[in-house]
Amino acid sequence: MPSTPRPTDAELAILRVLWDRGPSTVRQVFEVLLEERELGYTTVLKMLQIMDEKGLVRRDGSDRTHIFTARHTQSQTQQHMLTDLLDKAFGGSAKSLVMQALATRRASREELDEIRKLIDQAEGGKP
Amino acid sequence: MPSTPRPTDAELAILRVLWDRGPSTVRQVFEVLLEERELGYTTVLKMLQIMDEKGLVRRDGSDRTHIFTARHTQSQTQQHMLTDLLDKAFGGSAKSLVMQALATRRASREELDEIRKLIDQAEGGKP
DNA sequence: TGAGATCAACGAAAATCTTCGTAATCGGTT
DNA sequence: AACCGATTACGAAGATTTTCGTTGATCTCA
Numbered sequence: 001m002p003s004t005p006r007p008t009d010a011e012l013a014i015l016r017v018l019w020d021r022g023p024s025t026v027r028q029v030f031e032v033l034l035e036e037r038e039l040g041y042t043t044v045l046k047m048l049q050i051m052d053e054k055g056l057v058r059r060d061g062s063d064r065t066h067i068f069t070a071r072h073t074q075s076q077t078q079q080h081m082l083t084d085l086l087d088k089a090f091g092g093s094a095k096s097l098v099m100q101a102l103a104t105r106r107a108s109r110e111e112l113d114e115i116r117k118l119i120d121q122a123e124g125g126k127p
Numbered sequence: 128m129p130s131t132p133r134p135t136d137a138e139l140a141i142l143r144v145l146w147d148r149g150p151s152t153v154r155q156v157f158e159v160l161l162e163e164r165e166l167g168y169t170t171v172l173k174m175l176q177i178m179d180e181k182g183l184v185r186r187d188g189s190d191r192t193h194i195f196t197a198r199h200t201q202s203q204t205q206q207h208m209l210t211d212l213l214d215k216a217f218g219g220s221a222k223s224l225v226m227q228a229l230a231t232r233r234a235s236r237e238e239l240d241e242i243r244k245l246i247d248q249a250e251g252g253k254p
Numbered sequence: 255t256g257a258g259a260t261c262a263a264c265g266a267a268a269a270t271c272t273t274c275g276t277a278a279t280c281g282g283t284t
Numbered sequence: 285a286a287c288c289g290a291t292t293a294c295g296a297a298g299a300t301t302t303t304c305g306t307t308g309a310t311c312t313c314a
Contacts, residue, residue, distance in 0.1 A: 089204065100202070112250055
């Protein structure tokens with residue numbers, strides 16, 4: 001149960017890179033982010049320093065070029081942010097959150113089938 | 128489609144009051160929030176002024192005591208924040224968001240049934 | 255070995271968020 | 285009319301977020 005703060009938008013962009021590409025150097029993260037938007041190398045460095053202080057990433061400084069790793073998995077972070085949103089905007093109701101999410105119409109038939117299977121499982125295990 | 132910014136945590140607390148109790152004065156919002164945490168009257172006033180500038184609330188200043196109203200419904204705001212989270216933390220996959228949400232184990236059997244019905248409907252209407 | 259490239263650290267600036275004190279204004283009451 | 289309480293407006297301070305320039309250290313290789 002991670003007690004780290006909820007990542008900000010910019011922090012999340014960095015975490016996405018670390019989740020996708022695994023442990024990375026500042027430069028590697030910088031290059032990926034540069035494809036999406038303009039920003040400076042030292043901006044990324046500073047962000048990673050702050051994220052290290054916050055506990056969002058871990059740093060290996062044994063080499064001259066430090067390696068940064070996301071401290072929590074994407075799943076853990078998703079869970080964290082979802083719970084936060086659930087409490088702050090959905091009055092704690094997972095049902096209404098899921099209904100709204102399904103209303104975004106981004107799920108394909110196959111995905112809906114998988115979701116239904118998950119519900120069946122959940123109900124099966126909940127007598 | 129509201130092009131207002133995503134509300135901050137403090138703004139969301141105020142919006143919750145407006146959604147629950149309808150159009151309200153600063154004092155009314157203040158009194159409700161005071162039950163949850165300590166804060167000053169002018170803090171709430173200032174927040175509402177800023178939220179008015181941002182377009183998050185509408186203000187009726189025809190009377191001396193102004194009345195504030197949420198500019199978007201709770202549903203619209205939920206949709207907005209969910210879409211934002213979807214893109215920034217779930218790679219746009221509604222499926223994985225729903226799966227994670229269901230994993231919070233906050234939904235009862237009855238709620239799961241309702242969700243499944245919604246999926247059935249969605250699939251029925253999707254050729 | 256020394257010149258140039260790469261890197262981390264530091265500090266600081268601009269923007270945003272959150273908080274509230276103080277002052278000005280208005281309404282109702284004496 | 286003068287006062288009192290309630291309300292809005294203003295401005296500012298502290299915290300956080302996002303950004304980057306500069307500096308000094310370290311590495312590479314010619």
